[in-house]
Amino acid sequence: MIIKQLAIAIAIATAVATLAQPAHAVVVAQWNFNSTTPDGNANTGWSTPIAGAGSAGLFGYTSYYYSSGSGSTDPALADNTAWFTRPYPAQGTGDKAAGVMLTVSTLDLTNILVSWDQLHADNASKYVQVLYATSDSAPLQDVPGGLFSATLGGNTWYSRSLDLSNLPGVNNNASLRLAIVPTFAPGTAIYEASSPGSSYGPNGSLAYDMVTITGQVPEPGALALFLAGAGALGLLFRVRGTARQAD
Incomplete structure (x- = not known):
């Protein structure tokens, strides 16, 4: 028995x-930065999500421009645009003080993931850090495991992803903010250039493509x-x- x-x-x-x-995973928001109506011109683009809902913007004194995303994972061939950002702080100043900001709602969702393609110019910061905040008024803080580096040098596309599911306040959040920012080389107070033999410069651009945030609904x-x-x-x-x- x-x-x-x-x-x-x-x-x-x-x-x-x-x-x-x-x-199954659902798309919270996805940006490919291509023109909403393909125009065959990679120097034109759009920052509205192609799926889901959210906003992609900047903070600090960084600006942006659109240029070719050739080499990223974007399946578009004739109209592949990427989102290029610059300038960034001068050498030895403004650690994590400027970058891109993504704002989305994860209401009724769990197991939040973010992925993106990133291109570092030769003289851009080798290191970038992902930050998050759980409300519009909450301070940005480091995501554990969210430090990434241009291990293969500049002018190379890197496909990156980060699991946010264990961060408090990220799931089921009406206004989740995620930032990606250049940061000092670990253990130093200076930016390291992405490519050996190059010197860091504020005009070194960081480019983004196929930025995707997903979640799961029970x-x-x-x-x-x-x-x-x-x-x-x-x-x-x-x-x-x-x-x-x-x-």
């Missing part, structure tokens, strides 16, 4: 685990089955415990 009940318990637990698998059916399975498992052991007492 004990073996039979144990087998049933294992079967229920397996079913519960299977039914409780995460839901499946109501899976959640209901999960709760039902968990309840059945608990009932089984309660019944077993009652039977033992009766014995």
